[in-house]
Amino acid sequence: MKITAVHVDVTSEPKAHPVRDAIQLLDRDGVTRVRIETDEGVTGESTTYFGRVASSPAVLAKIVEEQLAPVIVGEDPSLIRGIRERLRELTDYQGSAGLSAYGMSAIDQALWDLLGKSLGVPVWKLLGARWPAIPAYAMVGWLELDVAGLERMSARAMEQGFRGVKMKVGGGPLTEDVRRIKAVRTVIGPDAPLMVDANQAFGYAEALRRGRAYEDLDCRWFEEPLPAGDTDGHVRLAEKLDIPIATGENRYGQAAFRDLLARGGVGVVQPDLRRAGGVTDCLEIGLAAAGFGVPYASHGGGAHIHVLAALPNTIYVESGLLPEGAELVDGCYPLPTAPGLSASW
Known part of the structure; x- marks a missing residue:
């Protein structure tokens, strides 16, 4: 089987209900869709989501169509890691992070989808699943919500059967964070996991100060307290705090x-x-983390469920509120049964 064509299309529209975290307003629903075709009629697809910047989906489409696609046409689509290395070599000069990484990821996901469909199985079966279902929490605590709205969304998440909830922090003073966290805790009860996410909003000193407060409030973890690339800061902070x-x-x-x-x-x-x-x-990051005894929780859900199913250190899949007709099973997201990289809903 050989790759014969790569097709890309995009959409970019204002979000009906913009949401806010500590550093940005997410006000767009933008998507880049990649479809890889083969000479045996099997196709694989992926979707890449953008929450900001109207032009980003179209820029990514250009990278995929004009830079990445010509390299993979004619290749065996099952040689996924080989294709990855060729694309990394190709993008090294311009930088393999940023939108280059988005493009390579879009192709990688489409290839796994294609491989699963060619064999008639969901991708988690190809990866060697460890779990039959994945515990789920709901990311519902956006900063544009007032306390009443925050309570309402958290209550809805618990009614839908989620194990716990995550909320944004850092949009105002610590006293505001404390007030909002206490409100959510009252709604979800004393034992449900409550995670907080600062979206890289703090410097080290403020992250340490707030982290100690979040510990006292029994938060399960403190997410993105510092700029993502600050490894030294993360190490120092982890040494000072008990909260993960x-x-x-x-x-x-x-x-x-x-x-x-x-x-x-x-x-x-x-x-x-x-x-x-x-x-x-x-998958490789998750396995490396397992070697260090570090648990793995996805950022986002969807196709990520296949990776989560295969890792020994998986603890949670992240989700929004469930769509109409979807159900959790004992607080867990069921594994999809359709061939390829589909999600359960």
Whole structure:
């Protein structure tokens, strides 16, 4: 089987309900879709989401169509790691992070989807699943919500059967964070996991000050307290705090996690499929983390469920509220049954 063509299309529209974290307003629904075709009629697809900047999906489409696609046409689509290395070599001069990484990830996911469809099985079966279902929490605590809205969304998440919830912090003074965290804790009860996410908003001193407060409030983890690339800061912070530091969604490629893991700067590793390099790199990051005894929780859900199913150190899949008709099973996201890289909903 050989790759014969790569097709890309995009959409970019204003988000009906913009959401806010500590550093940005996410006001777009932008998507780049990649479809890889073969001479045997089997196709693989991926979707890459953008929450900001109207032109980003089209820029990514140009990179895929004009730089990456010509290199993979004619290749055996099952040689996924070989294709990855060729694309890394190709993009090295311009930089293999940023939108180059997004493009390589889009191709990687489409290739795994194609491989699963060619064999008639979901990708988690190809990766060697460890778990039959994945515990799920709901990311519902955006900063544009007032306290009443925050309570309402958190209550809805618990009604839908989620194990716990995550909320944004750092949009105002610490006193505001404390007030909002206490409100959510009252709604979800004393035992449900409650995670907080600062989206890289703090410097070291403020992250340490707030981290101590979040510890006292029994938060399960403190996510992205510092700029993503500050490995030294993450190591120092982890040494001072008992609350686990969760990070990784804004690191590009497997190599970017090496020192962070080896030096103990992360307590919950959280790669993002788009930035880390797709299924292939996320799986390898997860296995490396397992070697250091570090648990793995996805940034986002969807296709990531296949990676989570295969890792021995998986603890959670991240989700928004469930769509109409979807259900969790004992607080867990069921594994998809369709061939390829589909999600359950």
